[in-house]
Structure formats: C-alpha cells, structure tokens
Amino acid sequence: MGKPIRCFMKRTRKENLIRRLFCLFSLFSIVFLLGIVIVLFKEGLPIFKVISFGKFFFGKFWYPVYEPPDFGILPLLLGSLWVTAGALIIAVPLGVASAVYISEVAHPKIKGFIKPAIELLAGVPSVVYGFFGMVVVAPLVQEFFGLPVGLNALTAAILLGVMAIPTITSISEDAISSVPKSFKEASYALGANRWETTVKVTVPSAAGGISTAIILGMGRAIGETMTVLMVAGGAAVIPRSFFQPVRTMTATIAAEMGETVVGSEHFHALFAIALVLFALTLSLNIGADVLTQKFRKRLR
Amino acid sequence: MVIEIQNSKFKIKNEKEEKIEKDIRISIRDLNIWYANTRAVKDVSLDIEKNKVTAIIGPSGCGKSTLIRAVNRMNDIIPGVKVKGEILLDGENIYDEDVDVVTIRRMVGMVFQRSNPFPKSIFENVAYGLKINGFLRKKEIAERIEQSLKDAALWDEVKDRLGDSALDLSGGQQQRLCIARALAVEPEVVLFDEPCSALDPVATARIEELIQELKEKYTIVIVTHNMQQAARISDFCAFLMLGELIEFDKTDKIFTTPSKKVTEDYITGRFG
Ligand SMILES: Nc1ncnc2c1ncn2[C@@H]1O[C@H](COP(=O)(O)OP(=O)(O)OP(=O)(O)O)[C@@H](O)[C@H]1O
Ligand SMILES: [Mg+2]
Numbered sequence: 001m002g003k004p005i006r007c008f009m010k011r012t013r014k015e016n017l018i019r020r021l022f023c024l025f026s027l028f029s030i031v032f033l034l035g036i037v038i039v040l041f042k043e044g045l046p047i048f049k050v051i052s053f054g055k056f057f058f059g060k061f062w063y064p065v066y067e068p069p070d071f072g073i074l075p076l077l078l079g080s081l082w083v084t085a086g087a088l089i090i091a092v093p094l095g096v097a098s099a100v101y102i103s104e105v106a107h108p109k110i111k112g113f114i115k116p117a118i119e120l121l122a123g124v125p126s127v128v129y130g131f132f133g134m135v136v137v138a139p140l141v142q143e144f145f146g147l148p149v150g151l152n153a154l155t156a157a158i159l160l161g162v163m164a165i166p167t168i169t170s171i172s173e174d175a176i177s178s179v180p181k182s183f184k185e186a187s188y189a190l191g192a193n194r195w196e197t198t199v200k201v202t203v204p205s206a207a208g209g210i211s212t213a214i215i216l217g218m219g220r221a222i223g224e225t226m227t228v229l230m231v232a233g234g235a236a237v238i239p240r241s242f243f244q245p246v247r248t249m250t251a252t253i254a255a256e257m258g259e260t261v262v263g264s265e266h267f268h269a270l271f272a273i274a275l276v277l278f279a280l281t282l283s284l285n286i287g288a289d290v291l292t293q294k295f296r297k298r299l300r
Numbered sequence: 301m302v303i304e305i306q307n308s309k310f311k312i313k314n315e316k317e318e319k320i321e322k323d324i325r326i327s328i329r330d331l332n333i334w335y336a337n338t339r340a341v342k343d344v345s346l347d348i349e350k351n352k353v354t355a356i357i358g359p360s361g362c363g364k365s366t367l368i369r370a371v372n373r374m375n376d377i378i379p380g381v382k383v384k385g386e387i388l389l390d391g392e393n394i395y396d397e398d399v400d401v402v403t404i405r406r407m408v409g410m411v412f413q414r415s416n417p418f419p420k421s422i423f424e425n426v427a428y429g430l431k432i433n434g435f436l437r438k439k440e441i442a443e444r445i446e447q448s449l450k451d452a453a454l455w456d457e458v459k460d461r462l463g464d465s466a467l468d469l470s471g472g473q474q475q476r477l478c479i480a481r482a483l484a485v486e487p488e489v490v491l492f493d494e495p496c497s498a499l500d501p502v503a504t505a506r507i508e509e510l511i512q513e514l515k516e517k518y519t520i521v522i523v524t525h526n527m528q529q530a531a532r533i534s535d536f537c538a539f540l541m542l543g544e545l546i547e548f549d550k551t552d553k554i555f556t557t558p559s560k561k562v563t564e565d566y567i568t569g570r571f572g
Contacts, residue, residue, distance in 0.1 A: 182416035186478070188377055189410040190429035190485060191402040200428070205419050 040278055044271035047071065056272065062236040062247075064256065064266040071269040073276070075238045079153075079246035080222055080277075082239045083232060086157025087164055087221040092214055094161070095168030096203075099210075102169070103177040104198045115173070122166035130230030133159045138231060147243050149233060154242040156232035160224055164217035171216060175209020175295075176202060208295025215288040219281050225250035249273050325350040325489060325519045326371060331385035333366050333375065340366040342543040344385075348489075348536070353511060353520045355534035355551065357527065359566070363543040364523040365413075368491050371521065372408035373401050389489070406433060409482035413494040415474035417466035417481070422458050425466045425477055429485040444484050451517075452480035453510050472503025479510065483518075490514065492522040496529065508533050527567055531555050539563050 048056065051071050059072015098118060102111050137158055138150030145154075179202050187197040203210070225248075233245020236252070253270050260266045326348040333341040340363045348354045356364045366375065373394060375381045386393045394404045406429075417425050426445045435441055445462075449455040454476040458469070466477055475495060482490055492511070496504040511520060511533055524530050530537055530551065537551040539558075547554060547563045558564045 180416070182412060182414060183418055185374065185377070185412060186416045186418065186481070187428070187432075189372060189374060189405055189412075190432055190481065191406040192429075192432045193402065196432055200432075201418055 037278070040271060040275045043268060044273075044275040045268075047265060047268035047272045050265050050268075056269075060238060062252070064260075064269060069265065071265070073249070073269075073273055075236045076247055076249045076252050076273065077276070078238055079232070079236070080248040080250070082153050082242075082246055083156045083160060083228060083248055084218060084221040086153060086242060087160035088214070088218060090158060090161030091164040091168055091217055091221070095165045095213070095217065096172050096210060098165070098169045099172035099176055099213075100198060100203060103173050104194075104202060115170075118166050118169050121162065122170075126163070126224060126226040127230075129159050129163055130227040133227060133231035145243060149245060151231050151233040151245055152243050153232060153239055153246045156228045156246070156248075157242065159227050159231060160221040163224060163227065164220045167220050168213045168217040171213035172206070172210045175206040175213065178209075179205045208291050212288045212291045212295070215284050215291070219284040219288075222284070223250060223277065223281055225254050229254050249277050253277075323349050325390060326521075327386075327388040327391075328367075328371075329386040329388065331367070331370060331383070331387065333363070333370060333384075334382040335366075335378070336380045340543050341370070344540075344543075344545045346538055346545060346548045348519060348521060350519050351515055351517075352535040353515050353522060353533055354536040354538065355530040356521065356523045356538045356540060357525075357530050357566075358540035358546075360525070362540045364540055365493050366543075367540065368493055368521055368523050369410075371489070371491055372405050372410055374405075374410065376401060402433075406485050407487055408489040408491060409485065409487035410491045411475070411478050411482055411493070411495050414498050415471060415478050417469070417474050417477050419465065419467055421463050422466050422469070422477060423462040426481050426484045429481060433485055444486075445480075448480040448484040449477075451483050451514065452476045453506065453513075454480055470503070472499050472506060475499060475503070475507060476510070479507075479514075483514075487518065489519045489521065492520065494523050494525060497525060504529075527569070539566065541566070 051059075056071060056073060057077070058074055059070060060074050061070040061072045062075055063070040098114070102115055102118075106114060133155055134151070138155045140150075141147065141152070141155045141158070142150030183201050183205055184197050187201045192200070228248045229251040232248060232251060234247045234251065234255070235245040236247045237244070239246045253273055256266070257270055260270065324347045328344055328346050328348075331341055331344045332339060342363075344367060356368060358364055369375050370383060371387060371389075371394075375383065383395060385395075387395060389404070389407065393399070418428065420428070423445060426448055427441050430441050430444055435444070446455065446459075449458065454473060457473060458464075458477075466474065469477060475498075479490075479495075496507050499507065508529065511522065514520060515535075522530075522534065534551045536549070537554040538548040539546045539554065539562075541562065547558060547560050549559070554563065555567060558567065
C-alpha cells in the first residue's frame, strides 16, 4: 500500500514545482514591466523641477543643448501625431478593405496567398523599411511633388502606414470572419445581395473589432522608431504641412539618448518624453481592450 | 401562322396557371437537392395552399431545412449545393435561369431556428429589408415598421424604445422581431424553420398564436420537431424521412388515420 501513495506524493511535488516555475516565468515579464515603469518615473519626473508641465508640453522649441536649453516637446508631440495621422489615413482604408476582401470576397486560393503575404509585411524589420524609404519612397515623393527634400512627414506616413496595415488587416479580418453566419443569412433572406450584406451587415457587426484593430495599428505607428528616424527628416519644428521634415518623440529619444550625459537635464527630459509615449500607448491599449470587451458582450 | 400557334399555346398555358393559382401558391415538382455528393432531398413533390399553414415534420437530418430553404433559394448561398426539379411560385419556376433571386426572397420571407436580429436598433432591424428594397421615404418606412411590428404582436412591447438595441430583447421578443423584419417587405409566403426550438413554452405559445393570425394574410410553411405543434397549428402536414416525402395530407388525417405505417410510428413517438 505504501508504494503507490509515495508515488502520488512525488508527483504532486513535481507538479507543484513545475507550476511554480511557470508562475515565475510569467512573473518575469511583469517584473520587467514594473521595472520599466519605475525607471521612467524616476528618471523622467525630475525634469519638472527645472521646467513646468505647461512649458514642457506646450513649449514650441526643443533645443536641448543650447545655453540655456529649451525643453518644449510640442514639435515632437505634433510630429508624432502628424505622422501617425498620415499613416492612419493610408492604413485604415487599405487595411480594412484588405480584411473585407480576404474574409468576404476572395476565392480561397487567392486568400491563401494574400493573407500570408500581408502577414509577412509585419515581419520585415523596421530598419529595412527605413532603408527602402530612403532609397525608393523618398526620391519618388520628392520628384512627384517637386520638393526640395524627400525625407519628410509624408514619406514617413507612407511607410508607417504600410507597416500598420498587417496589424489592422489581420485583427479586422478576425473580427469580420467571426460575424455569425446567421446575420448574413438573415440579410440574404431579405433580398440583399452579397455587396449589401457585406457593407450593411457584416462590416458594421464587426465594428468593435475593426476599431480595436485601428487603435492597435495606431499604437504601432506611434511607437515606431527606426523608420521615422531614417525617413522623417528630423527637424524639430512644429509641422505645418506633410511636405516638411518632422521629428517624432521616438526618433528624438533614439537619436539623442546616446549623446547625453547621464543624469543631466537633457537626460531627464528624454525620459519624460518616454513617459509620455508610454502613457499614450498604454491608453491606446486600454482603449482597444475596452472596445473588445464591449464588442464581445454585444455579440454574446 | 407560326406566331399564331405559339400564341395559342401560350394562352392555354396561362389558363392552366390561372386555375392553379386559385388555391395553390407553391408547387414543388420532383425536387432533388444534393450537398456535394449526398442527396438530401429525393424526388419530393407537394403543393402548398394559399393562406394555409403547411407543416413539415420528420426526424432530425431528414432534409426538412434543406427543403424549406429551397423555397426561397437560400440554398444558393451554400457552396456545392445542386438543385434539380421545379418549384413553381404562382405558376412560375423560381429556379428558371432568368429569375431574379432578390424578387423571390422578397416574395418568400424566412424566419430561422435561432433568432438572428442584427446588432442594430429595433427600428433599424425592421427597416433593413425596406432600405435594401429601395424604400427611402422616412414616413413610409416608419408606417411599414409600425404595421409589421403590430402584425408580429411586438408593437406594444417596443413602441417606446425603437432605438434600443435589438439584442436587449428577450429570446421570444427577438424571434418576433425577426418575424416583423420578414413581414416588413410584404412577402406573400413566410417560411419558418423551427422558429420555437430555442424558446420557452410561453414564448412558443405566443408565436403559435401569431402564426394562426398571419395565415389570414400570408401562406405559411413551417418546419417543426414538435408533433403537438404541428397538430395544433397546421392545416396540412408533410412527413419526410431520409429525404423522401413519405406522406402529405390534411393535418387531421395525418394525425388520426395516417395511410402509412411509418408515419403512424413516427407521430406516436415510436421512433425519431
Ligand atoms: N451545409 C451542408 N453541407 C453538407 N451537408 C449538409 C449541409 N446541411 C445539411 N446537410 C446534410 O443534409 C441532410 C439534411 O439536412 P437538413 O439540415 O435539411 O436536415 P433537417 O431535417 O433540417 O434536420 P434537423 O431537424 O436536425 O434540423 C443531413 O444529412 C445533413 O447532414
Ligand atoms: Mg433543420
């Protein structure tokens, strides 16, 4: 009788060990996240001893190495928003249209080709996008619009748009193809054709998922660093048109962090920018989550 | 000469059709339906009378849904379905090549097993079919919506909250909303595929009562699993098994003196 019991105990102990190990693994990323947040606050907040919130967010000049320095991030904030907005103007129609095409229109064979192709776009390293942007897109934009420089907000928006398409397409496609078949049947039974059914029933029923997709695509665009560093032109001035060179928050941090003295005001200012970025992406993620929940409830 | 002959032929045909039209609205002729290679409906012929309730009963998987969905060509949207035979709606074969599916579906409405209102407002749900079919005047749409919600016995419960989401309604209300949605485009025939199978007894009674009222205006075909329901609400009853029509007669006759042994076995619950 003793033997099986011992065996049983051994197993539970082993299982416990495994469970703890996995718990540890998952805690690891949370600890990491916590670490990031703590460092961001610790290194970012001190800048506000030197400069007020208002001057930081609404200051029109970013001259961090002048004497005295200016730490106004408005040009960078607007640069980011400008480029992101441009990217969305490109990525939303293309991404959603591709999703509709893939899930509702395309022949299975074509679908089997297009879907992986679009997903492959997501796997291209951003430095490659940047390179492609500098060598191909920027000259084209420059020539087409007759501009003095090709590295500007438009070029960055085009590239970020293309980079956001896979996110938007694959999440929208999930949402569209999980619309219950019964909705479509009801629509057909009332005499609607495929087009009317898609536009008036299927896509609106997937609206929650599509908005989530757009928000996540936006997050992708706002957070992107390498590509914009390479193609946006890098001028820290308040953008007035898409044809101007701009500089985003991410590009600023990437470009300047290596050259600044640790613990200096400039250093703290860069961390404060990172904090702003973090807050922005966090709220986008929360927004996406809320929408997904709402969407789920609506479809039961 | 030739023209005359053709003309007279045409005339004779027309007279025939007029005779049919008097009481028979739908005439199913030697209907066969395949899913890929499995034949789900086999040589079914039956006539459905105007302003009557015709029930289709039979064990699960015998082809009831396939048969009823053939009447408004809903099977068309399933890939790989093949249909042979004819379904005459007021004398015209709905499977003719030059027939517009939209017209058929507008004339033959359908209510499904599980209520499937769109995730839109109550108003928008009923308005959908109208808008699809080209009704654009606000006043006309509002009037039609009120009328069809009244016909579906739902008006009093929802008239003060037409803007609310249809998904906030109870199951029975949702099913009645689906009925209202089907009625809004003023069909002549309404198909019900097990409309009560997801409803409680009270909601079921409500729908049954409603179907009785609807037959004044519409021709009704209903698939049901529930023998008592078929007996209660139908005038005619078709018994289907393994895709074949075993017996078709007045409901009274089917439930009192069926002519086939299998029918009797089925309705007395000896199998199925
Ligand atoms: N989409 C489909 N593809 C392939 N076969 C199908 C499809 N739908 C139904 N069938 C088959 O056709 C036959 C008839 O199905 P049908 O749904 O018409 O039966 P039913 O009488 O309505 O059954 P139930 O009472 O369970 O609803 C079944 O054998 C079923 O497996
Ligand atoms: Mg069925």
